[in-house]
Amino acid sequence: MSDCETIRRPQATLEDVRKILLTQYSLTAIQVQELASYNCRNFHVKAVDGITPTSGKTHDLDTAAFHGEPETSATLEKLTNAGTAKETEEYILKILNNHLSSPEILEKVRQQMKCAKHLRSEGFQCPAVINTKHGDIFALCGVDGDEENNCHAILLKYIPGQQLGKNTSLVTPEVLVELGIFLAKLHESLKTSETKELEVCDEDLWALENMHLLKVYLPYVQNERKRVVLLDILDKFEAVRNSEKFGCQAKGIIHGDFHDYNIIIDEASNATRDLSETSRTVTLAFTQNLQSPSSSVQSFIKSVVEKYGIIDFEDMRNSYPALELCRLIADLMSDCPHIEMQSIGGHVIAGYLLINAEPVRQFSFFYETILASLAQYVVLSAYEYQAQEGENDYLLLGSSEAWHVIQQLKNVEAKSLYGIWNSILSSYGIKDPLKI
Numbered sequence: 001m002s003d004c005e006t007i008r009r010p011q012a013t014l015e016d017v018r019k020i021l022l023t024q025y026s027l028t029a030i031q032v033q034e035l036a037s038y039n040c041r042n043f044h045v046k047a048v049d050g051i052t053p054t055s056g057k058t059h060d061l062d063t064a065a066f067h068g069e070p071e072t073s074a075t076l077e078k079l080t081n082a083g084t085a086k087e088t089e090e091y092i093l094k095i096l097n098n099h100l101s102s103p104e105i106l107e108k109v110r111q112q113m114k115c116a117k118h119l120r121s122e123g124f125q126c127p128a129v130i131n132t133k134h135g136d137i138f139a140l141c142g143v144d145g146d147e148e149n150n151c152h153a154i155l156l157k158y159i160p161g162q163q164l165g166k167n168t169s170l171v172t173p174e175v176l177v178e179l180g181i182f183l184a185k186l187h188e189s190l191k192t193s194e195t196k197e198l199e200v201c202d203e204d205l206w207a208l209e210n211m212h213l214l215k216v217y218l219p220y221v222q223n224e225r226k227r228v229v230l231l232d233i234l235d236k237f238e239a240v241r242n243s244e245k246f247g248c249q250a251k252g253i254i255h256g257d258f259h260d261y262n263i264i265i266d267e268a269s270n271a272t273r274d275l276s277e278t279s280r281t282v283t284l285a286f287t288q289n290l291q292s293p294s295s296s297v298q299s300f301i302k303s304v305v306e307k308y309g310i311i312d313f314e315d316m317r318n319s320y321p322a323l324e325l326c327r328l329i330a331d332l333m334s335d336c337p338h339i340e341m342q343s344i345g346g347h348v349i350a351g352y353l354l355i356n357a358e359p360v361r362q363f364s365f366f367y368e369t370i371l372a373s374l375a376q377y378v379v380l381s382a383y384e385y386q387a388q389e390g391e392n393d394y395l396l397l398g399s400s401e402a403w404h405v406i407q408q409l410k411n412v413e414a415k416s417l418y419g420i421w422n423s424i425l426s427s428y429g430i431k432d433p434l435k436i
Helices: 013-025 071-081 104-121 164-170 173-192 207-220 224-241 275-287 293-309 319-333 339-355 358-362 366-387 397-408 414-427
Strands: 028-035 043-050 089-093 139-143 146-157 252-254 263-265 308-310 318-321
Touching: 013 028, 013 043, 013 089, 013 139, 013 146, 104 139, 104 146, 104 173, 139 358, 139 366, 146 414, 173 252, 173 275, 173 293, 173 308, 173 319, 173 339, 207 224, 207 319, 224 366, 224 397, 252 319, 263 319, 275 293, 275 339, 293 308, 318 319, 318 339, 319 339, 319 358, 319 397, 339 414
Parallel strands: none
Antiparallel strands: 028 043, 043 089, 089 146, 139 146, 252 318, 263 308
């Protein structure tokens, strides 16, 4: 397809980042490094709360090119010697596209940040928003040297560690169970959150409920054979979406982008768990009364919540928890080739069932939804990449892997896949495996 609406990300420069931090937050940047991002611009920043130069003049950092690179050691030495040494803090500065600056979307972002704050009160590691010196969560800033080209920025506390997706060798069957537990606890904790601003928009292409919209974007996939397979997947999911059973599910607030690149693990601060401990504890829990778990099971669940961090709440919405569970399984199938693909769902669902059985019991469309999640990556990656004129390779992350998994799953019957999952669930002591 040749007609493609160009999507421009803010072209923030080093000077823009410095200026936002100094004028909006009274912070002086020591190091700035751009991170891979989708439509916004994200920067990992090390900064101090004001520096008073001995000369009494405003300190001026070097303005060398910095995209993806930290400041030079000479710059750091200059800053260190510029005034009184202060404690360095780490942040993520997120500069939003101006098409995200409508009052409705900004109010939605405020609600999402409130949900993240609630999760922190429940023991989750989520980024805290740093208010501007004016007391707002948004900083209004001009970029590209144009004060009229206003964007909104958000400053977040940095969560130390690495994205799990960057080292999936850490993912074992035991970790898959933990991720199921973590997701279920997150859904459970968000049940009391406000939903008014977080209803799914009818045009939201990343909401699985709106999968039918992707048919318009299929022409951006260049390969005709792929398009035929993807259309079949979308048609089958649309039939599922319109079924009476699908609509009878309970809805709730979900993260909306829960995958291994938004899950943070800090190996330095997390002692390596005995890999057999997870299996033993989960099996023990299912052979006991889940309504009244033992202190050891409760302690284990608490340790899982504390072990992982979760970032990027911009897609948080009021939706179906089972859809997010399927998306997680789909992502892990794509990103963890060292684990037998067809077994992944069994371990993740076992962990989820330990916390909340309702979304799983209500749902019977795992196979179709997992395929639809994978198709979504393939179609929207092709569309967004062309819309940004091929300048952002991050958009293609996972697309080829998703297509590879689609090809494998299309050769597996749903009944066979569920049989493998049920065998795994039984091994954890789950007496009534999935009846799908």
